[in-house]
Amino acid sequence: MSDDDLTILHLDQFLAHPPATVWRALTEPDLLAQWLMPGDFRLQVGHRYTMRAVPMPATGFSGTVLAEVLAYETGTMLKIGWRDAEPGGDASWTITWTLQPEGTGTRLFLLHEGFDPDNPLQQRARTIMGGGWRSAVLRDLEAILAPL
Numbered sequence: 001m002s003d004d005d006l007t008i009l010h011l012d013q014f015l016a017h018p019p020a021t022v023w024r025a026l027t028e029p030d031l032l033a034q035w036l037m038p039g040d041f042r043l044q045v046g047h048r049y050t051m052r053a054v055p056m057p058a059t060g061f062s063g064t065v066l067a068e069v070l071a072y073e074t075g076t077m078l079k080i081g082w083r084d085a086e087p088g089g090d091a092s093w094t095i096t097w098t099l100q101p102e103g104t105g106t107r108l109f110l111l112h113e114g115f116d117p118d119n120p121l122q123q124r125a126r127t128i129m130g131g132g133w134r135s136a137v138l139r140d141l142e143a144i145l146a147p148l
Helices: 019-027 029-035 120-145
Strands: 008-015 048-052 064-073 077-084 092-102 105-113
Touching: 008 120, 019 029, 019 092, 019 105, 019 120, 029 120, 105 120
Parallel strands: none
Antiparallel strands: 008 105, 048 064, 064 077, 077 092, 092 105
């Protein structure tokens, strides 16, 4: 995470799995639901779908994410738009996953953009999500990748 830019979260993680395997975990709906959130994802630019998670009232998160596939480059990049489904929610984020081969594994980059530096709820969400991406989400992703 970039501590000096309050509008983004950045993650850089090595995964001991080839890019094709990591790509499957990012784009196959059944696998994605196991490590991120269940939803009706489809790898198609413009596809809108809903994901569900545990609500976090302290951050203004209703637990329902409205998402849209904004762009992708097969095997290397996936960009998703996220916003809270709750009316009046002002969070609108972009999540970009980038995969880069590294040895026999993959360097996975995450860029989570769009946090309002002047909104205390969004900054709390940024802090919580920064920890969550690094711990629970990556741990769950690693668990899904192991048997693939």
